[in-house]
Amino acid sequence: xxxxxxDYYQQLSGAYDQDRFGNSxxxxxxxxxxxxxxxxxxxxxxAQVLDLACGTGRLLEFADTGLDAxxxxxxxxxxxxxxxxxxxxxxxxxxxxxxxxxxxxSFHLLMHLSAEQSAQVLTELHRVLRPGGLLVCDFPSATxxxxxxxHHRKGWHGSNAFTLSGFLDLAGPxxxxxxxQGALFFPIHRLPESWRRPLGSLDDWFCRSWAKPYAxxxxxxxxxx
Ligand SMILES: C[S@@+](CC[C@H](N)C(=O)[O-])C[C@H]1O[C@@H](n2cnc3c(N)ncnc32)[C@H](O)[C@@H]1O
Numbered sequence: 001x002x003x004x005x006x007d008y009y010q011q012l013s014g015a016y017d018q019d020r021f022g023n024s025x026x027x028x029x030x031x032x033x034x035x036x037x038x039x040x041x042x043x044x045x046x047a048q049v050l051d052l053a054c055g056t057g058r059l060l061e062f063a064d065t066g067l068d069a070x071x072x073x074x075x076x077x078x079x080x081x082x083x084x085x086x087x088x089x090x091x092x093x094x095x096x097x098x099x100x101x102x103x104x105x106s107f108h109l110l111m112h113l114s115a116e117q118s119a120q121v122l123t124e125l126h127r128v129l130r131p132g133g134l135l136v137c138d139f140p141s142a143t144x145x146x147x148x149x150x151h152h153r154k155g156w157h158g159s160n161a162f163t164l165s166g167f168l169d170l171a172g173p174x175x176x177x178x179x180x181q182g183a184l185f186f187p188i189h190r191l192p193e194s195w196r197r198p199l200g201s202l203d204d205w206f207c208r209s210w211a212k213p214y215a216x217x218x219x220x221x222x223x224x225x
Pocket of ligand 1: 005006009052053054055056058059067068069070073089090091107108109112
């Protein structure tokens, strides 16, 4: 079956880190995501944590197990993290037993999936987490999307966007919201490079303030009930 997202990452794998996170825009976003993970998962030993759609292993320091659909992306992850368990698979049909992990996280995956596919991924994550387990993930903010009037290619990067309440409705009553914040409040890709670092602290402040629904992405931490 044709899968443009799969093909895209299979081809991009060798250049992904540099292409997406080797510039000041990517580093800016990476810092915000990394800080949120450090805060939410500080109590969880990596041995009990899954990185879903781990890609090239950008955030694998928090988990000993990673899964991704793309063998080429995983190959890059293996070069960086030879000791980790890295599995090729589909986020919608996880090859793990129920109650396998105390926590899981997934970054830049749901943005590629439809609402139905995202719901299926959440069902699978709920299954493989232990009772009380934590899930940390991100998705594009529909509130921001409406504000910017952006149109996105269907089935592609950022095609899927949710408000917080829309996402919680999708997840269903077997999850509890622990905390959330925004990421990328300012449209920094439109600003001069020299402004990006100094704007970082202000961006962080807005991303945690009343204005967080207006950030580009929402980072959420849910607990399995
Ligand atoms: C933008 S990359 C994110 C990688 C990593 N999480 C990060 O933040 O750097 C998206 C990843 O999702 C993977 N992916 C897309 N659809 C998937 C699916 N259905 N199951 C598992 N992985 C999938 C892709 O192969 C790719 O590695």
